[in-house]
Amino acid sequence: MRNVSLAELDHLPAEVLPIATDYPPGTLLTWHEHRRAQFLYAATGTMLVETGEGAWTVPGERAVLIPPGTRHQVRMLDVRTSSLYIEPDAVPWWPRSCRVVEVAPLLRELLLAAADLDADYASRDRDGALVALILCELATLTEVPLHIVLPHEAPFDELCRRYLAGPDIAVTNAAWARAASMSERAFTRRFRQLTGESPAAWRARARLLAAIPLLRHKSVTQVSELLGYSSPAAFSYAFSRAFSLPPSSLRH
Known part of the structure; x- marks a missing residue:
């Protein structure tokens, strides 16, 4: 059908x-x-x-x-x-x-x-x-393991969904905390309670997930540059460690 x-x-x-x-x-x-x-x-x-x-x-x-x-x-x-x-x-x-x-x-x-x-x-x-x-x-x-946890509490959920739609390496914990009208320490503590990891680690994983559709049409070198990695080797290591498969395996 x-x-x-x-x-x-x-x-x-x-x-x-x-x-x-x-x-x-x-x-x-x-x-x-x-x-x-x-x-x-x-x-x-x-x-x-x-x-x-x-x-x-x-x-x-x-x-x-x-x-x-x-x-x-x-x-x-x-x-x-x-x-x-x-x-x-x-x-x-x-x-x-x-x-x-x-x-x-x-x-x-x-x-x-x-x-x-x-x-x-x-x-x-x-x-x-x-x-x-x-x-x-x-x-x-x-x-x-090609997934990421989303917090189920405002304003954390909105910040995370917005980041998934457009990952930006320039975003910081301080910027997220200001957007949530919280101290950076309180924001980080609550974020970790909701997701199991720090905001910085969460954003790093989100950027790696964003690499997956890019790898269909771009080289590993190009994707690593777009996502702000220091080298293709550093990107490949981070990707393989997070998802247990090399980024080259997703090239079509």
Whole structure:
């Protein structure tokens, strides 16, 4: 099923509804939620997913697991997706918060095949077996830590979401504290309580996440310069340490 709305199909008895969708660059799917669990795979491009808890950056050929009933929004950067909308009872192991995961070659091929299924696929043995194999493969996924915690308290949440939309190396703790009408010490203490890390460490991670869509079209050297790193080696080290994969692996 391609380029159709979940609302048209959600009533069907199938445990899994595979839907592939092509999005124009920059498409924003504003805040919404699904009754079913969602496996959202980026065949191309980069997806930026936000919930009330955090933000996840999903490069091409990776996916994000979105729990049922989770309010979220997604910005699509030149993305072609394959989604699976799954009845919660069929995936009792599904995580309670979003996770970015690697997608192995076998699962990628299964997703391509599932996109061509009709709405009544469950009535055919071969198609039902294909979807059953997909469910088996989903249970073996490996998480990639491409996320950042978002504070759930004003004005910290607004400051962080604004920074994610436009990371700026010139921003300081003092500037954030002034914007919050707090002392720098009090601001830093509360920020750490809300996110588990200092404002400076949080901003550094946010800048590294911002590198992911840039790496699709720019070299590691260019991205390191844009983000204010002293050298490509310093950028590559910081990126690999934060996300357990080298930035060169995200080049297309």
